Amino acid sequence: MEHQVLINICAIFGVATLVIIICKMLKIRYIIGYLITGVFLSPHTSGLFSKMEEVEIYSEIGIILLLFTVGLEFSFSNLKRIKNYVLVGGAAQVFLTIFLTAALIWLLVRPSIEESVFWGFLYALSSTAIVVKVLQDRNMINTPHGKFILAVLLFQDIMIVPLMLFTPILAGVGDSPGTALLWLIGKMILMGGIAFLLAKYVIPFFLKTVMKVQSQEVFLIATVFIVTGIALLTEKLGLSLALGAFIAGLIIAETDYNRMAISCFLPFRYVFMSFFFISMGMLLDYKIFLTDFLWIAFWFVFSLSVKAIAGILAAKTMKIDWKTALAAGFSIAQIGEFSFVLAQSGLEYQLISMNNYQIFLAVSILLMSLTPFIVGNAEKIQPALVSFFGKKQKLQKTSSDE
Numbered sequence: 001m002e003h004q005v006l007i008n009i010c011a012i013f014g015v016a017t018l019v020i021i022i023c024k025m026l027k028i029r030y031i032i033g034y035l036i037t038g039v040f041l042s043p044h045t046s047g048l049f050s051k052m053e054e055v056e057i058y059s060e061i062g063i064i065l066l067l068f069t070v071g072l073e074f075s076f077s078n079l080k081r082i083k084n085y086v087l088v089g090g091a092a093q094v095f096l097t098i099f100l101t102a103a104l105i106w107l108l109v110r111p112s113i114e115e116s117v118f119w120g121f122l123y124a125l126s127s128t129a130i131v132v133k134v135l136q137d138r139n140m141i142n143t144p145h146g147k148f149i150l151a152v153l154l155f156q157d158i159m160i161v162p163l164m165l166f167t168p169i170l171a172g173v174g175d176s177p178g179t180a181l182l183w184l185i186g187k188m189i190l191m192g193g194i195a196f197l198l199a200k201y202v203i204p205f206f207l208k209t210v211m212k213v214q215s216q217e218v219f220l221i222a223t224v225f226i227v228t229g230i231a232l233l234t235e236k237l238g239l240s241l242a243l244g245a246f247i248a249g250l251i252i253a254e255t256d257y258n259r260m261a262i263s264c265f266l267p268f269r270y271v272f273m274s275f276f277f278i279s280m281g282m283l284l285d286y287k288i289f290l291t292d293f294l295w296i297a298f299w300f301v302f303s304l305s306v307k308a309i310a311g312i313l314a315a316k317t318m319k320i321d322w323k324t325a326l327a328a329g330f331s332i333a334q335i336g337e338f339s340f341v342l343a344q345s346g347l348e349y350q351l352i353s354m355n356n357y358q359i360f361l362a363v364s365i366l367l368m369s370l371t372p373f374i375v376g377n378a379e380k381i382q383p384a385l386v387s388f389f390g391k392k393q394k395l396q397k398t399s400s401d402e
Contacts (some may be wrong), residue, residue, distance in 0.1 A: 038281015062272030071249020090155020125336030
């Protein structure tokens with residue numbers, strides 16, 4: 001159809017508006033509204049969307065803009081302060097999650113070791129888009145657990161590439177693990193060198209020249225050029241678009257024009273972010289809840305528990321206090337958006353079946369829906385546990401005295 005793209009966009013925003021109004025009346029977070037909209041508009045539910053390429057493009061732009069604004073608000077100087085969190089805490093979270101997930105799934109279900117490890121890959125990633133959005137909305141980015149969470153999410157974004165590279169190796173195709181790792185290290189070093197040159201010389205000079213025109217429109221266009229250019233460069237090197245967008249944000253944050261960039265991009269970010277969450281809902285076939293409800297319930301509890309435990313243990317490796325560790329661990333106890341990309345790769349290499357893929361989507365969307373509530377109340381977890389166990393001990397002491 002000649003205007004199919006416009007019809008699709010009209011349908012998305014029309015249904016989303018109605019669903020979000022209802023969610024607002026019921027005091028439900030709008031992110032859940034976007035996911036519900038996606039389920040309503042899914043090819044499995046309605047005949048409107050037979051192809052999802054347009055929505056996937058918009059959702060990718062949403063992730064890029066989100067990571068760019070996070071980079072803008074963070075800067076290289078802030079990143080240096082939490083480098084130990086990124087390198088040690090992030091690595092601990094990812095590898096602990098992979099190990100715990102793979103070991104438990106192998107013991108419980110007895111798939112092949114390769115399939116068990118791949119499930120570990122899927123569980124290792126958390127939702128940068130949702131967690132960062134909630135942290136920003138509640139001004140928690142600079143809290144102790146907020147800094148640790150952001151560091152872990154950054155390391156996860158870096159790990160997307162090696163996980164993608166190792167997926168075909170698990171399936172028995174592709175390069176050897178040693179070769180893949182050497183290629184990755186080389187690409188990271190090269191990107192680091194390019195980012196340093198851009199931050200030190202190229203971008204400041206370019207923006208200074210642009211600002212001589214004294215036009216906000218020209219500045220916006222120039223910034224879009226920088227973000228997309230660096231994001232495409234990182235993708236060309238085999239790294240993620242989101243990582244490139246984050247680096248672009250860090251670079252511009254070190255210039256005198258970071259506040260102007262934030263004010264220009266904030267409205268666009270929310271529009272494209274809605275496409276991302278809606279596209280996640282569109283992937284799900286709602287019939288899976290009718291056929292595999294018990295499995296979904298089991299894997300939901302399993303996922304939340306394993307991810308929270310791995311996150312808490314990772315925080316404790318950094319000698320973080322229990323209140324912060326619990327808040328951080330539960331805040332990242334959901335499946336990440338990049339896990340969907342990884343899961344589709346697993347389908348291609350026959351590491352997971354279509355039915356397990358749909359169960360995985362259902363569990364992921366349920367966890368994503370719960371995330372705003374968990375992150376918003378994360379700092380209350382430790383006091384609540386102390387209060388609960390304190391009362392329990394008092395009751396036990398009273399009964400023993402009697």
